[in-house]
Amino acid sequence: MTTGGFRSxxxxxPISVIIIARNAGATIGECLTSVQRNNPAEVIVVxxxxxxxxxxxxxxFADWIYSDGGRGKAFARQLGAEKATQPYIAYVxxxxxxxDNALATMLAELENSDFAAIxxxxxxxxxxxxxxxxxxxxxxxxxxxxxxxxYLGMMACLLRRETVLKYGFDPDAGGRDDVVLESRLKQQxxxxxxxxxxxxxxxxLNLASFARYRFFLGRLAPGYLREYGWGELRFYPPxxxxxxxxxxxxxxxxxxxxxxxxxxxxxxxxxxxxxxxEKGEV
Numbered sequence: 001m002t003t004g005g006f007r008s009x010x011x012x013x014p015i016s017v018i019i020i021a022r023n024a025g026a027t028i029g030e031c032l033t034s035v036q037r038n039n040p041a042e043v044i045v046v047x048x049x050x051x052x053x054x055x056x057x058x059x060x061f062a063d064w065i066y067s068d069g070g071r072g073k074a075f076a077r078q079l080g081a082e083k084a085t086q087p088y089i090a091y092v093x094x095x096x097x098x099x100d101n102a103l104a105t106m107l108a109e110l111e112n113s114d115f116a117a118i119x120x121x122x123x124x125x126x127x128x129x130x131x132x133x134x135x136x137x138x139x140x141x142x143x144x145x146x147x148x149x150x151y152l153g154m155m156a157c158l159l160r161r162e163t164v165l166k167y168g169f170d171p172d173a174g175g176r177d178d179v180v181l182e183s184r185l186k187q188q189x190x191x192x193x194x195x196x197x198x199x200x201x202x203x204x205l206n207l208a209s210f211a212r213y214r215f216f217l218g219r220l221a222p223g224y225l226r227e228y229g230w231g232e233l234r235f236y237p238p239x240x241x242x243x244x245x246x247x248x249x250x251x252x253x254x255x256x257x258x259x260x261x262x263x264x265x266x267x268x269x270x271x272x273x274x275x276x277x278e279k280g281e282v
Contacts, residue, residue, distance in 0.1 A: 011039070012039055012040060012041035012042075013038070013039055013040050013041060013088075013103055013104060013107055014041055014086045014087050014088055014107075015040040015041060015042070015086050015088045015089070015090050015103055015107065015158070016040065016041065016042040016043075016044055016080075016084035016085060016086040016088070016089050016090070016161070017035050017038075017040045017042065017043045017044065017089075017090045017091075017092055017103070018044045018045075018046065018077065018080035018081065018084065018089060018090070018091050018092070019031060019032070019035070019043070019044070019045045019046070019058075019062075019091075019092050019093070019094050020046050020048065020068075020073055020076045020077060020080070020091070020093070020094065021045055021046070021047055021048065021050065021054050021058065021094040022047065022048030022049065022050050022054070022094075023048075023050045023051060023052045023054060024050070024052075024054050024094035024095065025050070025052040025053040025054045025057060027094055027095040027202050028045075028054055028057050028058060028094045029057045029060075029061075030097050030202070031092065031093075031094050031095065031096055031097055032045075032057070032058065032060075032061035032062065033061070033097075034097040034098045034099075034100075035061070035092060035098060035103075036061055037098075037100055038098050038100070038101065038102055038103040038104070039103070039104075040086075040090065040103055041085075041086050042063050042064075042084065042085055042086055043061060043062045043063050043064075044062065044063065044064045044065075044066065044080050044083060044084060045058040045062040045064070045065045045066070046065075046066050046067070046068050046076040046077075046079055046080045047065060047066070047067050047068065048067075048068050048070060048072075048073075048076060049067065049068070049069070049070045054094075064083060066079060066080070066083060071171060072171065073169075073177060074169040074170055074171045074172075074177035075169075075171045077091065077154075077164075077169045077177065078164070078168055078169045078171070081161060081164040081165060081168075081169075082165070084161055086161065087160060087161055087162075088107060088110070088158060088159070088160055088161060089158070089159050089160070089161045089164055090103055090106070090156070090157070090158045091154055091156070091157050091159075092155075092156050092199070093154070093155045093156065093201075095125075095201065095202045095203045096155055096156050096199050096200065096201055096202065097125065097199070097200045097202065098120070098156060098197070098198075098199055098200075099197060099198040099199070099200070101197070102120060102156070102195075102197035102198060102199060103158070103197075105195060105196055105197040106118050106120065106158040106195045106197050107158060109193065109195050109196070109197075110158055110159075110160075110193075113191075113193060114191055115190075115191050115192060115193040116159065116160070116163055116185050116190035116191065116192060117152055117157055117158065117159040117163070117185065117190075117192050117193070118157065118158050118192070118193040118194070118195045119151060119152060119153030119154075119155070119156065119157040119158075119192070119193070119194055119195060120153065120155070120156035120157065120194075120195050120197045120198060120199035121194060121195060121196065121197065121198050121199070122137060122140060122153065122155060122156075122198075122199060122201055123137070123198050123199070123200050123201070124137055124200065124201060125200040125201055125202030125203075126200075126202070127202070127204060128201065128202060128203065128204050128205070130204070130205070130206070131258075131259075132205035132206060132207065132209075132210045132259070133203075133204065133205050135255075135256055135258075135259035136205060136210070136259070138253075138256060139244075139256075139259065139260075139263075142247070144194060149192070149193060149194045150186070150191065150192045151182075151192055151194060152178055152181065152182040152185070152192050153194075154178045155199060155201060156197075156199035158195075163185070163190075167181060167184045167185060167188070168181070169181055176220050176223055176224060176227075179224065180227070183228070207262070210262065210263075210266075211262055211266040212266075214262070214263050214266035214267050214270065215266045215267065215269055215270040215273070216270060217267055217270060218237055218266060218267030218268060218269060218270020218271040218272075218273070218274065219270040219271065219273055219274035219277070220270075220274065221235050221236070221237065221267070221270070221271040221274060222271065222274045222275050222278060223274075236271075237263075237264050237267035237268040237270075237271055238264060238268050240264065240267075241260055241261065241263065241264025241265075241267075241268070242264075244256075244260040244263075244264075245257065245260055245261070245264075248260060
């Protein structure tokens with residue numbers, strides 16, 4: 001499926017914004033409105049076979065709408081890059097709104113640096129400031145500091161189109177496609193940066209949704225270990241949990257203990273399920 005849509009006039013940034021969406025009717029309208037205010041040359045929506053009003057809303061804003069045929073985010077991201085016409089690509093999640101001038105800020109930062117990609121700084125959207133949302137945001141911030149900002153945040157990021165076409169998203173990587181691309185770029189000596197631009201994440205977490213997502217991430221651990229080596233301790237959820245609990249105790253961040261315990265337990269359970277699934281035992 002390919003459809004045309006809205007295109008405004010005026011000076012445009014040389015950016016194709018690609019939004020991957022599946023049943024995102026509740027948030028994609030605000031997302032696309034914020035993207036439109038940022039004035040990119042092109043807006044592409046790649047739909048994951050939505051059954052709600054996602055496509056109808058997208059038609060009001062997007063220049064092009066494509067379907068990934070249910071083949072997943074990695075396929076959708078690569079499809080969007082192949083269909084894009086601009087030299088720069090911005091990936092923006094369907095539950096994200098960009099601050100005004102975010103794309104212009106990211107473009108200037110990318111052009112004036114040696115970064116291969118630059119990611120927006122995450123803030124919580126309205127209504128997402130509960131315990132799990134605030135704790136998740138702190139976790140992201142602490143992780144970024146520990147990694148020196150070397151991070152590919154697909155929630156909202158900007159890359160050169162030629163970089164995506166050359167190194168690409170691996171459809172066989174499942175939910176690991178962003179980590180695989182990040183690893184490929186680092187192996188080639190590229191640097192990744194974090195922008196001063198802000199993107200607001202409107203994903204409301206609660207205990208159940210947080211645990212489900214972390215369980216899903218844990219199921220990816222066996223694939224990470226096979227690809228990057230069994231000595232990669234960062235892919236063992238129990239060890240990661242112990243690290244963060246030590247961090248909380250050393251820094252007096254006691255309010256985060258519950259978060260990291262749930263995170264560690266859910267990911268450990270997911271990792272066990274992942275190993276068992278590979279052996280055909282579940």
